[in-house]
Every structure is written in structure tokens, then in C-alpha cells.
Amino acid sequence: MTAAAEQIIANLSRHISLTEDETSFFLSRLKAKTLDSGDVLLQAGQACDTFNYVVHGALRAFFSTENDKEVTIMFAIADWWITDMPCFVNRQPAMISITAIEDTSILQLRYEDLELLYTRIPKFERAMRIMMQNAYVREQLRVLQTFSQPAEERYLNFLQKYPGIASKVTNKHIASYLGITPEFLSVVRSRLRHK
Template sequence: MFKDIINNVTRFVVLTKDEKEEFTNLLEHRFIKAKTILLQKGEVCQFEGYVQKGCIRTYYIDEKGFEVTLYFAIEDWWVSDIASFHDQKPSRLYIEALEDSEIYLLTPQTKEILLKTIPKFEKVLRILVQRNLITLQDRLVNTISKPATERYLDFIKAYPSVPLRVPQYYIASYLGVSKEFVSTIRKRLSNK
């Protein structure tokens, strides 16, 4: 049952059998129906989640009322509002399951217990935060410096299965373009 999340974590540290058991005992296993909002703007994020199965989207609503997708979390990815979770302050984001999903959750309390009982998880969580920052930094630089077609190609590399799983307008909101533009790019690339 916990094989995938254990494999995810043990890429960074070696865990004993007892540590694996302690870790998995702290996880909350949850099934989430598609279209379920896991976090709304104004709520305090109470989870860091590992996606076992499904597709989850993190987004915000801009001043014009448009949804802007920040990222998708698919199998073997982690999802949270790090700022809200860490500082226990109201979120500016929404987190929504786009598909029926299965996730493992750590709460602020279980995360603290984990870090106290298995200190090597500090390294795991540090690496996960660093990877998240790298991803967001790359996304920011690409959004500013690359044309839309290149951004779409980068998106396909990062999320090869997502275009088959989510509506085109979510991809457009991630790229900062219209859904018609995404359709045009797809047609152009399929003709090559």
C-alpha cells in the first residue's frame, strides 16, 4: 500500500524497517472525488500531500476573475500551499482534484512528530522544497522569456500525461494563453 511513497522518500535517505513503519503510521490515506476542492482561498492549509493516484491542480484567481493554474500534481508528486502550511496563515490559493485521486497527507502536527522521531526527514523535506523552488523559478523565467510555443513544449516535457487528462483551458491557464492558442499549437505540432 505504501510502496510508492516509500520509494519517493528513499530516493533521498535510507530508512530502516521501523522508520518506514513509523512514517507510514503518521500518514492519513484519503480518497478524493474529482472536482473536490481541497483548499480554498482564505483557509489555512493543513496538509502536505503525496499523490498516489490522480491529478490535482493548484491555482489562484486573478484580479480580473480568471483562474491561473500554477501547477499540476500527478502521481509521485507532492501538493500543498507551502506558505500557508508552514506559517499557518490564510492561503491565497485553491487546490482542486481534477480526477478521482488517492493521496497520503501529513498535517502540521504529524509532520512535527515525523521530524522529531526520524530527524533524517529534515533532509527529505529540504530536498522537496528545493525542487519545488527550482520548478517555480524555471516556470517564472520561462513565462517571462520564452514564446508560447516553447512554453507549451516545456509543459509537455514536464507533464507528458496531463494533456490527455485535463481540459485544454487548464493548460491554457497554466501557460498564460487562450485555449484557442493551445489548440492552434497542438494542430501545428501534430502536422509536423
């Protein structure tokens, strides 16, 4: 078994246990893909038909406003899953774009293969339910923090949630994730350095 296969099986084993045959079948449904920094994994408007596991590297998910301002909604680092979930589940064109912010390796699971896994290995529904619950909790907490916490706390939460990302992305991307301007992010960082 490759290191990437071991990594994704370890990720799933937090929620379910797979037999050797189930593991082999699951791994047979995955497609490996590599992205260079700046490559687009998903473009808004395209069909969203893969659920993506990050083996190594990092991705950024964002949408563009009417005046072409990019708003970062999440990052995905090693051992995270990412897709445009509402569009993946509802078979609709993507609302967001996902790009690599550094050289990245992913394992992709197509929608049809996930449905096949639900049929052949029903415990996969449990794993996906737990992952989606965890994602929902994370995103609700992020919304609450955005509206209730000062920018300094939001920035510290960002650093804790995405260790190492701050050095890999632009201030503009971090600021758009935090809901502040890049200039105010510089003020926040300065305040934290002087505490």
C-alpha cells in the first residue's frame, strides 16, 4: 500500500473500520492527481463531481463577488477533504473555485463512486455523515466567530486551524478569509507582535 493510501485509510479509520476487501475496493475507486501551485482544481460554473482528499500541499476555496473581489471561504491542508459540498451533493454547477496554493497531491473520489461505496460498503454513509457534521459545526462556528469576535481573535483562530498556511498565502487571501482588509490585517499582526 502506498503512503497516500495509508494516509487516507488512517483518515477514514477515525470513523469506520474497513476489512481488507473493503479497503481494496475503496482504494480502487480513487484517482490520484497532482497540482502545481496556482493550478485550478475546480472553477465556478463547472460540474462539481469529485470529493478531494489532500495528501500533501494546500488548496484555497473562494468565490468572486460582482465587482470581482475574491472572498476566501476555506483552505484545505494535508489530511483534509474539500469540494463544493452543496453543488457536489445536489449535482449542480460549482459556486466556488478551488486552486492550489502550493504544489499539491490529492486523491479524488467521484460522486458516482461514492454512491457505489454507499451501496457496496454501507458504513461509508456513517463516515461521510460524521465528516459532514464536523464540517457543518466548523463552518457555523466560523460564522459565529466572524460576527462576534474581534479581528485579533479571528486571526489567532485562523493560525490554530491552519498551521503553516499564513506563510504560504498572500495577506489578501488571509484578510478575505477573516472578513477584513489587508491593511487592517497588517495592523492586527503588528498589535499581536507588540503584546
